[in-house]
Amino acid sequence: MLILSRKKDESILIGSDIEVTVIAVQGDQVKLGIKAPKKVDVYRKELFEEIQNENVEASEITLNLSELLKNTKYRS
Known part of the structure; x- marks a missing residue:
């Protein structure tokens, strides 16, 4: 497993066409935006x-x- 640190509004790319962006961090909840x-x-x-x-x-x-x-068995 790859573990990365990202801050709000920072992204990671998966391949060349999937982007995951940190939208918000509220307590123990992280909101992600995914472009695919x-x-x-x-x-x-x-x-x-x-x-x-x-x-x-x-x-x-x-x-x-x-x-x-x-x-x-089918019956007629």
């Missing part, structure tokens, strides 16, 4: 993890449903 191309998704970590967990759950339901349908 529209093709780059930017999420808070906890939200990203929630999305990943929901995707795993949805895929498990789909797999279970597929197995159920395979094992079901």
